[in-house]
Amino acid sequence: MSDTDAGGDAEGAADDASEGWDVPDPMGDVYRVLGPNGEVVGEVPDLPEGTLVDIYRDMVTARRFDERAISLQRQGRIGTYAAIEGQEAGSVAATHALRDDDPVFYQYREHGAVIARGFPAEYLAYWTGHEAGTAGLADIDVFPLNIGIAAHLPHAVGAAMAFDYRDEDRIACAHFGDGATSEGDFHEALNFAGVFDSPGVFVCHNNQWAISVPREAQTASPTLAAKAEAYGFEGVRVDGMDPLAVHAVVAEAARKARAADGDYDHRPTMIETVEYRFGAHTTADDPSQYRDDDEAELWRAWDPIPRMEGFLRREGIADDELVESVRAEADDRVAEVIDAAESFEADPADMFGDVYAETTPELERQREGLLAAIERHGEDAFLREE
Numbered sequence: 025m026s027d028t029d030a031g032g033d034a035e036g037a038a039d040d041a042s043e044g045w046d047v048p049d050p051m052g053d054v055y056r057v058l059g060p061n062g063e064v065v066g067e068v069p070d071l072p073e074g075t076l077v078d079i080y081r082d083m084v085t086a087r088r089f090d091e092r093a094i095s096l097q098r099q100g101r102i103g104t105y106a107a108i109e110g111q112e113a114g115s116v117a118a119t120h121a122l123r124d125d126d127p128v129f130y131q132y133r134e135h136g137a138v139i140a141r142g143f144p145a146e147y148l149a150y151w152t153g154h155e156a157g158t159a160g161l162a163d164i165d166v167f168p169l170n171i172g173i174a175a176h177l178p179h180a181v182g183a184a185m186a187f188d189y190r191d192e193d194r195i196a197c198a199h200f201g202d203g204a205t206s207e208g209d210f211h212e213a214l215n216f217a218g219v220f221d222s223p224g225v226f227v228c229h230n231n232q233w234a235i236s237v238p239r240e241a242q243t244a245s246p247t248l249a250a251k252a253e254a255y256g257f258e259g260v261r262v263d264g265m266d267p268l269a270v271h272a273v274v275a276e277a278a279r280k281a282r283a284a285d286g287d288y289d290h291r292p293t294m295i296e297t298v299e300y301r302f303g304a305h306t307t308a309d310d311p312s313q314y315r316d317d318d319e320a321e322l323w324r325a326w327d328p329i330p331r332m333e334g335f336l337r338r339e340g341i342a343d344d345e346l347v348e349s350v351r352a353e354a355d356d357r358v359a360e361v362i363d364a365a366e367s368f369e370a371d372p373a374d375m376f377g378d379v380y381a382e383t384t385p386e387l388e389r390q391r392e393g394l395l396a397a398i399e400r401h402g403e404d405a406f407l408r409e410e
Contacts, residue, residue: 045059047322050300050323050326051298052298058266062330063334069275073341077341079116079117079140079332080329080336083113083136083267084329085139092362093148101152102151105151106132107304108135113299113328113332118137118227118295121272124164125194127166127183127197128166129177129196129197130170130176131170133201133229138166141165142164143357150168153370173204174207176200178212180213181196181216181222184292188221195223195225197225198227200229202233206234217255218256225277226292226294228294230297231299233301251294257294265327265328266326270297
């Protein structure tokens with residue numbers, strides 16, 4: 025599946041089916057399996073029913089986590105938060121297409137990858153200011169989020185190269201946004217990946233906006249997937265709001281990266297998931313200042329959760345009882361994660377613990393100075409009023 029022939033028969037089927045859709049298609053040429061109402065327009069991946077339900081459950085949980093996290097931020101209970109609403113399929117389905125020991129490197133919005141790996145109770149703690157939240161990700165082979173745009177991509181390539189050198193049957197999967205393609209780290213990482221045949225999958229979430237900068241102001245390239253050609257490997261453009269299409273292209277890219285059948289030699293792939301950020305860039309953003317509400321409504325017709333639910337119902341896999349059960353499970357799990365985050369006791373000394381592998385004399389001096397100040401003035405002097 026290349027950028028020029030992405031989708032093959034499935035795309036042709038999607039084009040034919042689109043004539044009967046009552047909503048416009050804003051994505052252009054993409055690989056697609058499901059129509060806007062969950063109708064099948066391409067080749068459905070051969071997945072067990074349990075996996076299909078798990079993908080749906082994880083997307084619903086990600087959406088519920090989003091709603092609760094935004095509410096917590098508005099109450100001052102967590103810091104600035106990056107919402108995933110509308111983009112759940114890209115990280116959830118991609119992670120289900122990997123093996124459990126394939127590390128995931130994400131930017132900061134792809135909460136679905138964490139949820140698909142088990143949603144550790146510590147996760148929300150990071151957003152409340154506790155490093156325990158990132159430490160908990162190590163157990164599920166997810167690297168900590170990166171505020172520095174594209175800064176994690178060289179790390180992902182380095183990990184993939186290490187797997188190759190050690191002859192380990194593992195690949196690295198990196199998630200990033202369309203704005204990351206304007207960063208030097210993006211170029212350096214993908215150039216290395218192409219030159220050294222690193223076993224990696226690069227998932228570029230094209231949600232149409234890099235904060236307030238539209239995609240067309242990012243690059244003169246016709247697509248973001250086309251950029252992969254400059255690095256000597258394939259780029260694929262997929263409907264990023266179609267979980268089955270995302271799973272299909274990531275699974276194929278993972279197969280190429282592993283070279284399990286000898287057809288490929290650890291070839292990386294870049295996947296452009298065409299999707300839309302329904303809400304703000306973060307809770308510190310106001311999208312009404314740079315885009316129209318009508319634009320968001322156009323894309324809401326392709327919401328990944330109703331599409332997946334529609335597919336499951338059409339296939340006789342889901343009914344009202346299952347849907348209600350999934351929603352209740354999502355509510356309960358998110359509530360558990362919130363309770364766990366709010367049970368952490370803050371220790372100011374923790375901020376010095378992981379700056380370096382071994383604490384330097386200067387950091388120790390700063391730590392002792394802070395603790396002495398707290399002892400002298402009392403903890404209340406360092407607390408803000410809620």
